[in-house]
Amino acid sequence: MSExxxxxxxxxxRFDDNEVLSGVSLRLHRHEVVCLIGASGSGKSTLLRCAxxxxxxxxxxxxxxxxxxxxxxxxxxxxxxHIAMVFQTFNxxxxxxxxxxxxxxxxxxxxxxxxEAREEAREMLSRIGLLERANExxxxxxxxxxxxxxxxxxxxxxxxxxxxxxxxxxxxxTLVGEVLDLLRDLAHQGTTMLIATHEMNFARDVAHQIAxxxxxxxxxxxxxxxxxxxxxxxxxxxxxxxxx
Numbered sequence: 001m002s003e004x005x006x007x008x009x010x011x012x013x014r015f016d017d018n019e020v021l022s023g024v025s026l027r028l029h030r031h032e033v034v035c036l037i038g039a040s041g042s043g044k045s046t047l048l049r050c051a052x053x054x055x056x057x058x059x060x061x062x063x064x065x066x067x068x069x070x071x072x073x074x075x076x077x078x079x080x081x082h083i084a085m086v087f088q089t090f091n092x093x094x095x096x097x098x099x100x101x102x103x104x105x106x107x108x109x110x111x112x113x114x115x116e117a118r119e120e121a122r123e124m125l126s127r128i129g130l131l132e133r134a135n136e137x138x139x140x141x142x143x144x145x146x147x148x149x150x151x152x153x154x155x156x157x158x159x160x161x162x163x164x165x166x167x168x169x170x171x172x173x174t175l176v177g178e179v180l181d182l183l184r185d186l187a188h189q190g191t192t193m194l195i196a197t198h199e200m201n202f203a204r205d206v207a208h209q210i211a212x213x214x215x216x217x218x219x220x221x222x223x224x225x226x227x228x229x230x231x232x233x234x235x236x237x238x239x240x241x242x243x244x
Contacts, residue, residue, distance in 0.1 A: 002030040004066065005161050005192055006051060006083070011060035013046055020046045022216040023060070028161065031190040035203035038213035039239060044196035047213070048163045051194065052085045064160075081110070084159035088166045090146040092138040092153075099125065099134040102153045110157065117156070124152045128182055144175030148182055155186075162186070164195045200243055204228055212236050 006028040013021040021043050028034050036044040049055040051062060053069060053076040062069045069079055092101050099121055106117040125131040128148045130141075138146055147167055154162060164183070168176040180202045187193065187206040197203055203210055204224040211221040214235045220227065231237050 002032070004028070005030050005032075005064065006194070007061075007063045007066075008047070008051065009061045009063075011047070011050060011062065012058045013043075013050055013055060014058050020216050021050070021057075024213075024216070024218045025060075026211060026218060026221075028192065028194055030192055032208045033187045033191075033193045033195065033206050034209045034211060035207040036194065036196040036211050036213060037198070037200070037203060037239075041215075042213040043216040044213055045165050048085065048165050048194065048196055052083050052163055053079055054085075077109075081157060082160040083163060084154035084157055084161070085163040085165065086147075086151050086154050086167050088170050090138070090143075090150045090170075092146055092149060094138055097135050097137060098130065098141070098149055101138065101149060102156055105153060105157045121152075121156055124156050125149075128152050142175055143171045144178045147171065147175075147179050151179075151182060151186075155191075160192065162191055162193045164193060164197075166196050166198065168197070168199060198243065200228075200240070212239065214239070 004027055008024055008026045011021050011024045012019065024047060036047065038044055046055060050057050064079065064082060096104070102121040102124060103117055106112045106120070107114050122131060122134065125134050130145060130148060133141060133145065138149070141149065168179050171179065180199060184206055207224050209221060210224055210227045212219050212227065220231060220233050220236050227236065228240065231240060
């Protein structure tokens with residue numbers, strides 16, 4: 001097995017008296033795609049936000065390349081250069097062109113040479129099929145196109161790991177396919193990804209491992225064939241029967 005990129009060990013997260021993650025342990029290896037599945041409210045989004053240090057955990061540990069991320073000396077902004085996250089909403093800056101949205105991180109956060117960053121941003125937009133829209137503003141794009149730009153914006157930061165939180169849930173059903181096709185391409189190219197999704201066919205196609213969360217508990221994990229063909233837990237079976 002390849003190098004472990006991200007490891008969560010016995011992670012507990014509470015919001016007041018509500019325990020939304022109950023001792024979750026998960027490993028993600030380089031070039032691996034792990035899909036998180038489960039009902040709304042099962043803890044998928046919270047798990048991603050904890051992994052990216054957007055939420056603090058109550059107990060347990062999180063490490064990147066075997067280095068703890070919970071040390072007080074760790075700079076969360078530096079961590080997020082290695083762990084990029086794409087959200088349900090696109091969060092593009094409406095007053096900036098598509099190209100300038102993609103350029104923002106490399107130029108201002110990473111201080112890369114602007115000419116080189118611009119060339120890389122244009123290559124990324126070409127890769128996602130939107131180079132011809134580079135000078136347009138986000139409101140001129142469809143929801144699917146905006147989400148692809150949001151993914152491109154994360155990729156130009158050259159992250160080690162990409163976290164994706166239900167990135168198709170805010171899209172019209174007719175636009176979902178174009179975003180999933182991009183993620184399939186990234187998976188085939190070896191991008192390391194942890195993806196929360198309700199798209200079961202997509203998860204079956206791209207995931208190396210699927211982790212099923214039920215009310216904050218990582219109840220079951222296995223290959224797509226293991227989980228979809230022969231789930232061990234009754235809760236997993238019931239969930240898959242509902243979403244199929």
